[in-house]
Amino acid sequence: MRSATLCALLALIPAVLAAGPAAADEPSYSYPSGLAAELSEPGQSPPGANDWHCTPSAAHPNPVVLLHGLSNDTISWNTLSPVLANAGYCVFTTTYGVGLAGPLIGAFAPVEDSARQIADFIDRVRAATGTEKVDLVGHSMGGAVPFYYLNRLGGVGKIDHYVALAAPLHGTTVSGIASLQPLLESTAFGRELVQQCGPCSLSPGSPFLDTLNPDPAIAPDIRFTTVVTRYDEIATPYTTGLMDGPNVRNVVLQDLCATDFTEHYELPYDPVAVRVVLNALDPAHAQSVSCTVVLPFVGPVGG
Template identity: 45%
Template sequence: MRIPRMLSTLFTLGATTALALSAVTATPAAAEERAELPVVYSSAAALAYAAAHPDTPPPGANDWSCKPSSAHPRPVVLVHGTLENMTFNWFALSPLLANAGYCVFALNYGQVEGIHLGVPGASKTAGVGPIQNSAAELGTFVDKVLTATGASQVDMIGHSQGGTMPRYYLKYLGGAPKVGTLIGLSPGNHGSTALGLAKLPGAPELLGLLLGTAIQQQVAGSPFITDLNEGGETQPGVHYTVIQSQWDEIATPYTTAFLNGAGVDNILLQDHCPLVGADHLSIPFDSIAARWVLNALDPAHATTPPCYPTLPFNGA
């Protein structure tokens, strides 16, 4: 799945982007004086920030005194991907959404005992435990957000497993009435072949042993994926937006992301802009993908996303 190679590349890039963090890591007093939070579209910068701020919310998230505005009545819950965490995954989108006037909340889920490969930002690797348990954690967090904000529903944005796992919450744990929109960034909604690796005998079990139960559950044809999609892939009353890149090397084939059913918008970035280079790891840090996210959250004020080259691995 090339994850170690990707991480090595990103750590190298991180050394060259550390200066971009100076505005983000300003003192609290200085932060209060700023009208807006800086938004840095770079996974390398996110890695550096997460390594320096483990187990903390990303910039702009988890202000429990935040009350939704009439323009944005639903708070936004950010759900990270497998082996990732909220600090890293939402380094760009969290401040972007906060600047746009949303109440933003994020969590770490699926943390279990043991040693698992993962990106910096959490003392225990997140997104590796059984997906059913993670969905229950998400449900508890949603209830906390609703109580704190007084809202009746949230919107969700999830990357990778974070776009798939909430569907279990919606389908089996009573979450559908509490969610208005679910936005998935490169989710593996129909399971991944992991570039064909998952088809090798014993490979899913080995992946689960090395990288956690959630990895094994997300393999194409797994009992979890089969059960999740059986009887329909969407829930009444929930709107779904899937944002995907043809260059995805983890959720493969890339079409595994797309959902079938009512209330679904499936967006392939390259259909609208062939210059987008986003891959699985960089899509949360891709500025064009971010514009699609904003459109999905507020379709009444949607604008045409720009078109310019963006980078794999790092984003832009």
Template identity: 45%
Template sequence: MFATRQRSRRALVCAAMIAGLAMAQGTGAGVTTADPPVEATVESTAQALADAITAGLTPAADGRQPKAIVDTGSGSGWAKSTSSAAVGEGPEMTAALAAFAYGLTHPDAAPPGANRWDCKPSAAHPNPVVLLHGTWLNAYDTFAYMSPRLARAGYCVFAFNFGRSGLMEGGGLGAVLPGRFGVGPMEESSRQLAEFVEQVRAATGSEKIDIVGHSQGGTVANRYLKFDGGEGKVGKLVTFGATHHGTSLMGMATLGRAINNLGINILGFYEPLVGLANIQQAVGSPFYAALNANGDTIPGVAYTAVGSRYDEVTNPYDWTFLRPGPDATVDNITLQAGCEQDVSDHLTMMYSPRSTSIALRALDPAAPAELACTFNPWLIGGGGSF
């Protein structure tokens, strides 16, 4: 019994680490200029990722050597995903790890303060705020800290779970854990966002919305703005550790190594599958070549991109920053600038008081200019408070 409890605790901690590593996949450096066939590029990227994962795997307890495998399906269009609004507000959390644990047992919970569909925007805050989670996360465990603070500041806040996909639908290994969303094709997630935005606009009567996105959520928002009808409907986009330019294969490989080397044998075998969303987020993928072909931004949107020096996935962290194009403003912010005691990593930046104050200021430039500055530890978050 003791051994079982030990394995369970280790699985929970590792799961949180996996989320912190994988949910962002945000360490790319830009688009490629090569133009190989899409299918060949996807296959070569997937195999390179599998090889990178395999290179760092240690033998299992029974002596077998783990090996990453590629399962990219047969033909285009095989991968699919769905989305759903988060329902039933979960409790407010100050610690990322505690929120992750709650999200495992309540995968469809709404973050506190969100999805109050009778909320009517005020004159001071006319744009509802849509929250977008990252890879292998959900609306609750990403925004259980920030969402209620936005609501108390007078915003109508809305959140949903996008990219819900199973193991056999291209979601990869992470889809086996409860509440691990944001794993489906990002093109589909973008279209799901488009549908959700229309629901929010209809319910609130607002012409425009603002978006706060973490990790892949920032990328999905960018895709929506550029290709799926978002232009003219979004006033501000605020991102934290976003995967605007992809991630390196080595950063993604950390995911598979964490699963195997820390002893999580979720599926009963030792071969981690490479999910499609992870393949898409590799730097230089066809997805990013299309996404950023005409620049990082679109006209008429105010962008704020936040990165942390302690982000173990988006590394170098400034790969999350954006280059402004015509008629767009960009504020690239290093989380530790002026606050060295905030040591938030990729996961815990969403539980940083400083991040919340940055979001509030970005959404409303008339908000107090002074930003919060507190110690915010790696993995736990929320000033170390549970």
């Protein structure tokens, strides 16, 4: 699975080089557009994000904070950020948790460090917008790390909607790669690396999962939505991204659209998932999901 994923990513290089970053009013529903944005202007905010003078409207009173996975905000939110901004939301993003992997890849630092950075960023957003609460949308690690914020850093009263896309809430096998972690930890260098690797703490059976405690019951007033794909190759098994509780709605994309073949990386760009996110943030004005053919990495056919 890992070699197939690498081959697929390498095959995207021509498309990435040919693509340009999406305009704020014309988002692209394709993962290569985020890669192109990072290549063209590394570290830029995604379109529509981080207007620190944005005033939330009565229709959308909560600013939306987008939290990336093992990536950065430029790559991850090149589609959803402009979609939300065009829908009238104040949108904010940040690259958090930069660690040993370098500035291109956030969410790598220990979860505790990432969560503190997220907490500080949310407080900054609340202060700038004058709001009591924000809505969170997180992909992968960005959907899991905030539970540390809720459990340990006093975040429960600051969140209204919490949308988790392909989040390894209950640990992930990473399609079997996580089974190699004990071998890595058998060396002094490997142990040091694992200690500094936030995602490593979410391997199956890790005691840190009890600390993370992804239990929606800790925050009964938060409305949780999970979105997963059966074709996920990173958050595996895909059911790791689901939760139980009266304040939770679980969405398996293929239950909505059998021709949606998106995997982990394409998920934040997937038009079916994007509609689910919009409906979760504004359920009073939810719209039906339009099913289409969505291919891994590249997005909707003809989109």
